[in-house]
Every structure is written in structure tokens, then in C-alpha cells.
Amino acid sequence: MITLRRAGERRYDQHHKQEVWLTFHPRDRADPRGDRFGQLESLSESRLPPGAIASRNPHHDAEIVTYVREGVLAYEDALGRSGVIQAGEFQGTTAGRGIRRREKNASRSSWAHVFQVLLAPSEPGSVPGHELKRFTVAERRGRLCVVASPDARRGSLRIHQDALICSALLEPGQHLAHELLQERTAWLHCVNGEVTLGDAVLTAGDGAGITAERAVSLTAQSETEILLLDLGGELPGSCRKRVRDS
Numbered sequence: 001m002i003t004l005r006r007a008g009e010r011r012y013d014q015h016h017k018q019e020v021w022l023t024f025h026p027r028d029r030a031d032p033r034g035d036r037f038g039q040l041e042s043l044s045e046s047r048l049p050p051g052a053i054a055s056r057n058p059h060h061d062a063e064i065v066t067y068v069r070e071g072v073l074a075y076e077d078a079l080g081r082s083g084v085i086q087a088g089e090f091q092g093t094t095a096g097r098g099i100r101r102r103e104k105n106a107s108r109s110s111w112a113h114v115f116q117v118l119l120a121p122s123e124p125g126s127v128p129g130h131e132l133k134r135f136t137v138a139e140r141r142g143r144l145c146v147v148a149s150p151d152a153r154r155g156s157l158r159i160h161q162d163a164l165i166c167s168a169l170l171e172p173g174q175h176l177a178h179e180l181l182q183e184r185t186a187w188l189h190c191v192n193g194e195v196t197l198g199d200a201v202l203t204a205g206d207g208a209g210i211t212a213e214r215a216v217s218l219t220a221q222s223e224t225e226i227l228l229l230d231l232g233g234e235l236p237g238s239c240r241k242r243v244r245d246s
Contacts, residue, residue, distance in 0.1 A: 001212050002198055007205025017049045023207050037187050037209050038231045039161055042118035049111055054103035063119040063159045064093040065148050071112030077101045085132065090147045092157035093130040119161045131157050140169045144178055144228060162232035170220035178216040178228060185231050186210040193224025
């Protein structure tokens, strides 16, 4: 079964020219679209003007993966750790006891384009920490590159959750198939371009939840970038729009 969440159905916030789109926003319980998808509690896309400070809520017991697609993002947290995330880099953060984190576009002239995935932790009370890695265009071109995993496979970020986060850059006509083991689900997010998933066509900002399927099978219709999350554990709750039942 495929569940769609179109780009226009995301929550949109604007603050001092900063733009944020939230595929899920579980803190807004009055909105049924705030339901998370299994362990996936939040998936946000932000565009920050030069020098802008990102509006982030502090997270308690969360696994956070931040991807800077364009620009450079500076960060600092309450534990005194600071640094920058460059375009093409992914950072994994464990907010074990709740980390107040400040993020800012470090450029004075260019916008920053940032994606952030927030996963519920497998166990509460994890020790806070973070890790930064770069995954090149060559590593992500034409295949699913694992950027985060519980066992740090293939040089990926280590996260404390039964989930794989993958990134891929596809040329028109390229096909990918990712096997889903029993009782696992997946969330596909189209970062840019256009991709077909079963009978559905996804464009930039669209997302799709895949449940009770043996594999995720997709084909790029143009130059496309995707994020794919392979999720274990609890199954997602309500489905907002059914495209196909297996």
C-alpha cells in the first residue's frame, strides 16, 4: 500500500523570510496530518536567507539527521559544541536528554537549503552526541547510498534506531528497487525532480509511505534526488490517501 503526502499538504511556516515545510508536525495534535509515520516523527525542508537563524524547537530523546543540500549551516548547542555543515554533508545528532540547538545560515550572500529528519529513539536517555560525514555526488549517483544506519554500515552515520536513511541522485529513466524485509516500511521523499512509484508520480516536496510491500520500486522521469527511509519496529498508523492496495 502506498500513502501519499503531497508537497502542498505539508505545513508551511514563514518567519523573517525563512521558509519551512513540515511533512509531519506531531506537536500540532489538532491537525490529523501531524501523525508520524512509524519511527519517523518529523521531516522538514528549510530555506534560510543569508545570516538567518533557523527556528527549531528543542528535541528530547531524538535521533536527528540534518542534510545541507545547498549553502552552509552553522550550529551550536547547549553543551558547547559548534561547527558548520557544508553542502553535501549529513550530520547525525543524538539528543539524549534534550539538546537546545541553534542553527544559522553561515553565508552572508547565499541561501541555505536544509533537510532534517527526526526519528524517535529506540531507547530513552541516550548519551547526546553528533557526527558529521560527506557523501559525494559520485557515491549517490544512480544508487541508494546509505547515509545513516544503526551499525554504521558502508561508512554511514551511526544512529540509535532500527532505520536506514538513504540518498540517491538519478538520471532520467534510471530505475531503483529496494527490498523491504518482513514487517518493514519505508518513506520516500522527492527532494527534486520527478519519479514514478507504482501508479503515482512524485515531484519535488512530495512524500509517500510504503507499507505491506515487498520492495520499493521507482523510476526517475527527470534528473531527480530522493531520500528513502527504511523503517523497522512499529507500523505506521492511519493512512491519508491510498493509491494502491497489495
